[in-house]
Amino acid sequence: MRKIVLLLFVILFQMSTARSQDASWIWFPGDFEIWLSNKIQVLRIEKGEFYPPFWRLDSHAQLVSFTKDVDLKCPEIIDIYAEGQYNVRVDGVLMYENTGKVTIPAGKHQLKISVYNPVSPPSILIEGETIISNTTWSVSRHDQKNVNADSWVFNTPNNKPSDYRLATKAQESKKTTQQGKTLLMDFGRETFGYLKFHNLKGTGRIKTIYGESKEEALSNDQSETWEILNISQNETADYTAEYSRAFRYIHLSWDGDISFDNVSMLYEYNPLEYKGYFECSDDELNKIWNVSAYTLHLTSREFFLDGIKRDRWLWSGDAYQSYLMNYYLFFDNPLVKRTTWALRGNDPVTTHVNTIMDYSFYWFMGIYDYFLYTGDKEFLQQIYPKMVTLMDFCISRRNMNGMVEGFHDDWVFIDWAPIPKEGEISFEQILFCRSLETMTLCATLLHDKRASEYQDMSDQLRKKILDVFWDDDQKALVHSRLDGVINPLVTKYANMFAVIFDYLTPRQKENVKEHVLLNDKILKITTPYMRFYELEAMCSIKQQKYVLQEIKDYWGGMLRLGASSFWETYDPRESGAEHYAMYDHPFGKSLCHAWGASPIYLLGKYYLGVRPSVAGYEEYVIEPELGGLEWMRGEVPTPSGNISLFVSQNTIKISTVDGNGLLRFRSSLQPICKNAHITTKTNGIYEIALHPNSTYEIIYS
């Protein structure tokens, strides 16, 4: 008898587990992200003062209705949980005296649940035997359009979307120096979290100065981030600061009769899995990869942020680079999707993303790459209506020549560099063209008749870019045209993107390499942001040896200055605390900036050499390039697991996952592989077709 009861208990437990595992909290697509990004973006303070974004912050839908058609063999009781005030209709009939438990009769019925919530996204969780809330439910914000609901990791009644928080864990200061009523703490490296006082008591004010550098923490009001904690505790108790902040050092000073045992912090982080990996024969490069990974992790939070100290804002151009790095480290799709939804906000489109023209284009390009790396067509379907309206806006801002120009208050950013930003900038046209190609791709996949319009526009623009901006004398794309007059200035921006996107003929590519990319007379790039593309362009024309040295010089330079995460800008010619200044503030620079982590991407894509060639790694290419290294090993995540590689000067070992791969490599002698057919190409190039879930060992030289 006891056994039967136990068995029954186990079955019931499994049933209830199965139910709760299947059902998810659902909401209108984009609402969670818009709501959460508002919460995060208003956390910015500058010297204690509130500092919200200068772009529009949208709102989640206040009122939505979820619907689901069901066909039940027998009546079923469903449990309804909602974030917001709600009601339930079955076949259009309002259920009175609803207690959250509703019986749905057998047969075909339509369930409709309307939820109002002005504070956080209206969401529901439905748990029944067969009826459960998930992304097959329809949802409408009452504008006569139904779309599929969205969900994420929230699967139980108590795990509500509005309760979402990052993880925390306790961390201690590595070194603490007390002097009277002041304390200087060094946490050993760049970090992020909530300051925590142990056994605090007394009344008074604690001034908390955060520093990414020791100089900043000791600079008093010159620090970018400080705040006053007003303490009034009669009884001894732990006290945790309300807001998490970025720092390595913290300087505390207090008054009154405040006392405490010690101070630690709660490290706040997104518990992401490090799926990608890189290791090689060069220890400095290994350190660069590790610090890049840590930099990217610190900035990969609720969303991909640019830097952790200052903004906590979402920037499309910065996020675009984080996406690319993400595919070689975390391969975390939800984080890319969340950031994409949040950056876009709601209709109507009244400004460019972040008010920056280029940043609208990066938004499209991010979706192009997301689809290429993940093959997630469902997301394309969800986001496509918002792509169309943003593209409508971009198209409406073309000039008479069909080119985009800064309009009204549009910010034409390109880079922090002294370059012209007026008129028709070749760089902007290239990004716009790539955005139109993204629209063509998505419209085609989703069978939208606009595909051919987008195709025509991108074809025409691509032709026009070369017709107008290619300068045969300078053998390069020139920078811009203003009021019909070409500015003969050549900069790297358009040229490197034209190389990356393969918009040039082979001869033009060679020209650009020689006359622009390797030409010392062209304006140097000083931000890791644009160095990302500069080095990518060089890699894409097989200059891995050159790029490796650049990485070691530039990123290695920061490490030699003690960087524990990579910076927003780095100019080797500066010294000491000069490195920390930016935006006219002595400590204005962010010392942990996502765009500083690009070696992750470059080493994964152009040294390990792994990249998808058909969406979602259905097909992919591996072109390893040691670039002067003795050996390297690594892991590159794909939707079906990691591709593993070991490459030395005479051996390539590969372990594949799903999808069909193509290994391409150079060898001076005929290579050997016992379980693969080797195809010989011209110029010492060999190719091997890689089968799913297989391992290969190639001997070459």
Added chain:
Amino acid sequence: MRKIVLLLFVILFQMSTARSQDASWIWFPGDFEIWLSNKIQVLRIEKGEFYPPFWRLDSHAQLVSFTKDVDLKCPEIIDIYAEGQYNVRVDGVLMYENTGKVTIPAGKHQLKISVYNPVSPPSILIEGETIISNTTWSVSRHDQKNVNADSWVFNTPNNKPSDYRLATKAQESKKTTQQGKTLLMDFGRETFGYLKFHNLKGTGRIKTIYGESKEEALSNDQSETWEILNISQNETADYTAEYSRAFRYIHLSWDGDISFDNVSMLYEYNPLEYKGYFECSDDELNKIWNVSAYTLHLTSREFFLDGIKRDRWLWSGDAYQSYLMNYYLFFDNPLVKRTTWALRGNDPVTTHVNTIMDYSFYWFMGIYDYFLYTGDKEFLQQIYPKMVTLMDFCISRRNMNGMVEGFHDDWVFIDWAPIPKEGEISFEQILFCRSLETMTLCATLLHDKRASEYQDMSDQLRKKILDVFWDDDQKALVHSRLDGVINPLVTKYANMFAVIFDYLTPRQKENVKEHVLLNDKILKITTPYMRFYELEAMCSIKQQKYVLQEIKDYWGGMLRLGASSFWETYDPRESGAEHYAMYDHPFGKSLCHAWGASPIYLLGKYYLGVRPSVAGYEEYVIEPELGGLEWMRGEVPTPSGNISLFVSQNTIKISTVDGNGLLRFRSSLQPICKNAHITTKTNGIYEIALHPNSTYEIIYS
């Protein structure tokens, strides 16, 4: 010395009074109204169950920036109050350590205050010596457009927009009957408020059933509005229900050990001034006017609501009639503006207003009338961008013939009546045409170049309406055309609006009067909603005698059934509790419905005969019509005060305000007026030009 101190005190007091009277809380136009209307519209319950609108609820802007350019002779300290988190920039520079008191240096400066508030509209109040917040400030929701901020009655730090509440005052039940643990209260007439228990104690549930009729209050769960109050009070204390409700009767029943001394209510109302007035020789008509005024007052709340019992939603078609009545009773501009903002919501337009096609058109028409009666061009300027985008939506939904048809899920309402609603409905085209005329008017006034486009569209449509729908055989506009085929059915709807808007030739008007309006074979109108226009059309062709009898029959009929406010529908053929049924619910009908109050409008506009002919009563016409009454007297509010009238069969007394009036009346003999020149027209019509702020007495016969 004491005198000087006192004098100083008086001066300082006056200064501070002056300052606080001038400064207003300001916000982004429309935000307050959108936020408030959401709060009100989700108060609907049906039989205890939450019942939100089925249309989209928008949100106020989460983040706005207010800017003001100032030029100071000497430095000035300003006090800043904000609803939301905020910061201050002076000439672009962020003010650190802001305590709400900021010193602005002498000279020219730009103030910018950014406010974030996800819960209620971001608002500020600025009090300085010369710098005060008002509608001359610019505000942006960060979409690269600056508009003038809006304000209302909130003028002190403690009188915040988000604290806005209607007024309340205590009222007692007229008759209370207790039986065991039940109580039936009759408050003597239709009313609205919060139930209040005096000296309540104990634990248990009180079921509160509200009834507009005694039958409803005693019908238990058949009542439209009931709720359970969960009581748990150890100590004796007054208890007020959380939500205000509509009722005349309340039936209470309770369990547990609940006890209380007595029950009263807090009447909740908008403290509007009754500016308009009407009194005449017919006591029944006087009662009709008074009950109409009370009906309109009950439904004129935070917004013009349709009825007070059921929806508490904003309906554009209903509100349109309330606006018109308002001009003859309260002349409360803010209430019209609030309702107009709230009905419109935010861009993008994805459905018609209330999802109803006709209701989009009434929204435009309401603005036409608002401008005609008030001359408030500032509001036109504010609302015009939202007019353009709603009109863009309407224009985008025209068919190949340039006519509007119900599209997708559009609701084509017209009236609660068994009439075709498919295809091209003549009624809808007329309302669309009038909406285009409104756009023409506003675009012209605001010097928008779209004026001529709107003009062309309305001209063409007006011609098309007569070409397509006028039936020379039936001497009327027919109802509709479907797939190119005319439906020869004649209904009153299009015909009466064509008369009111003067779209017909004099001969056609006569035809319509005879063959439609006075034709018993045409489908009868049974809602006060469309009776409004039917009777207006009759009045506009001088059928005041007929209309008077109709008013007495129809509205008098409700009074004879004991109505204390006018109903949503009334069919004299029904009896007893049949009158209370609607929408398949035994007590579904609203017994206090704004559209039931139309006698206010008809008596003011077509009997007292006062109407503006140039915007804001700059010029106006008075055409009194006794319609069979012996005498009448009244007051008609205008922007500059009341026009007073007394009219008997041989005397007209008028007291005018600003603006130039024209009195037009009929007399069988030459009239006499000692202080005016009388112009003789044909057919016994006489006219007198009325000067501003003058009184006239005319003897006629």
